[in-house]
Amino acid sequence: MHELSYDVAVIGAGTAGISAHRAATAAGARSVLIEQGPGGTTCARVGCMPSKLLAAAGARAHDARQAGLFGVRVAGVSIDGPAVLGRLRAERDRFVAGVFAGMDALPEDQRLAGRARFLDPGTLTVGEDTRVRFRAAVVATGSSPAVPKPLRALGDRVLTTDTVFELPDLPASLAVLGGGPVGIEIAQAMARLGVAVSLFDVGASLAGLSEPDLVEAAARIFGAELDLHLQTEIAGAQAVGDGVRLSWTGPDGRPATGDFSAVLAATGRPPNLEGIGLAQAGLTLGEDGLPAFDARSLVCAGGPILIAGDANAARPVLHEASRQGGIAGRNAAALAASGRIEAPEPWTRLAMVFTHPQAAVVGAPYEAGPSGDRIVGRMDFSDQGRARVEGVNHGGIRIWADGAGRLLGGEMLGPGVEHLAHLLAYAIQDGLDAQAMAERPVYHPTLEEGLGTALSHIAHRIDKMRRGSMRS
Structure with missing residues (x-):
């Protein structure tokens, strides 16, 4: 058995892991980055970048079809599926190659390849013949797509975000399970590329939205392009010829079935924590298998272990993974040297969906029912100047502030x-x-004026409340 010793061991060479290794090294620690494969980061390989490439192709097709709104006549739009997916993979591979180039630039004594598993709070194995001793470790093992139970018997007939971009051609029809950010992005893009898409979700909302007016608007807007089945449970699935037959129960309780060329599971990506020996590392694990950890310092309860990025399931987006990796790396180096760890305040929550129209959730979540002293500013894009000019006047903005007007989300x-x-x-x-935000300069005509409308709505309501209090 080959024995190695490091101050910090970082398990996983995705966005969080690379950031953690870089930060630990910069802090003076002797760090090793362990790549468990397939590498290239989730974002570049199967996440952000390939999905945006598909959405970009769908947007071009949609714009061509809608050009008549501006008096521009397009004779016809045809979709070359293999060419669409060929460009997607070529650009995707280019992004991934950039990640690998960065890995290859690391000194050989700072990187290992193989499956890592904890033996105890200070030792792990990598592959079959390497043992690594460490003073602190960072778990940055990423996530993998979940496959709903009714689909598991279909095996590789079920597409996930790890496999859908490898299709040689666009399917004739596609069932998408999951209306969250990934599901709705791919569903809309496929529909705009000529695929007959049906989207199923057990909930009533799309794109991560929760404010009732926007939830309703999203269903109406996306429902114009997709066959939507919200508040619907998938009951079963079976292979039929070269395709798949799904059965489901809708909100009315009636059973239904449908045949599809392909089915995509887009119901989330749980952390890759199974089989790495977290219990052997002395960590306190919850019923879901996640270790208890401090959300600010990222230090786990029970050992000199930190957890960052998708592996902790807290905020599974790239900018958070990169920041968390940096915090975890610096704190791992501090733990290794018996130094002082940092516990910075979390960033303001920021999540986006790159559909058309786009969706975003910022800061404190929407609160249903009585909102106490919350004040909500509203804006509708249907009559917003720049949006009407561009022919994209759909959707709206909702912003909430506290009773003093301080912005919350x-x-x-x-x-x-x-x-x-x-x-x-x-x-x-x-x-x-x-x-204060409404008084910042905004150029005309821009979409930013729409944000100003919602902010001014809040400021006007507060001013009205204050005048009422003065009169009373």
Whole structure:
């Protein structure tokens, strides 16, 4: 058995793991990065980038079909499925190659390849013949797609985000299970590329939205392009010819069936924690198999172990994984040297969905029912100037603030939301109130004016409340 010793061992060479190794090394620790495969990061290989490439192709097809709105006549739009997917994979592979190039640039004594497993709180094995002793370790093992129980008997007939981008051609029809960010992005893109898409979800909302008006708007907008089955349970699945037959029960309780060329499971990505020996590492595990850990320092209860990125299931998005990796790496180096760890405040929550229109959730979540002293600002894109110019006037904005006007959070569904959501996140992070944010300069005509409308709505309501209090 080959014996190695490090200050810090980082398990997993995805976004969080690479960031953790870099941070630990920069802090002066002797660190090793253990790649368990297949590598390339979830974002570049099967997540952010390939899904956006598919969405970009779908958007071009949709824009061509809708060009008549502007008096531009397009004779016809045809989709070359193999070409669409060929470009997707070529660009995807380019992004992945960049990640691998960074890995290859690491000194050989800072990287290992193989399956890692804890033997005790200070030792793990890598592969069959390597034992690594460490003073602190970072678990950054990422996540894998979940397959709902009714589909498991179908084996590799079930597509996941790990396999759907390997299709040689677009299917004639596709059932998508899951209306969250990944499911709705792929479903809409496929529909715009000529695939007959049916989307199923046990819930009533799409794209991670929860504010009732926006939930209703999303169902209406996406339902115009997709065959939507919300509040629907999949009861069974079977192989039929080259395709799949699904059976389900809708909100009315009636059973139904349908045949599809392919089915995509997009119902989440649980952490890759099974089989790595967390209990042997001395960690306190919950019923879900996740270790108890401090959300700020990322230090696990029970051992000198930290957990970052998708592996802790807290905020499974790239910018959070990168930040968490940095925190975990620095803290691992501190633990290895008996130093002081850091516990920074979490970033303002920021989640986006790159559909058309886009969706975003920022800051504190929506609260149903009585909202106490919360004040909600509203804006509708249907008559917003720039949105109407571009022919994308769908959706709206909802922003909530406390009784003093301090911004807390919001949800958005509309054009340019990826930019508007960042502005709101920065304002929340900086502790701004609605009036102060509304007084920032905004150029005309831009979509940012729509954000200003919602902010001014809050400021107007607060001013009205204060005037009422003064009169009384």
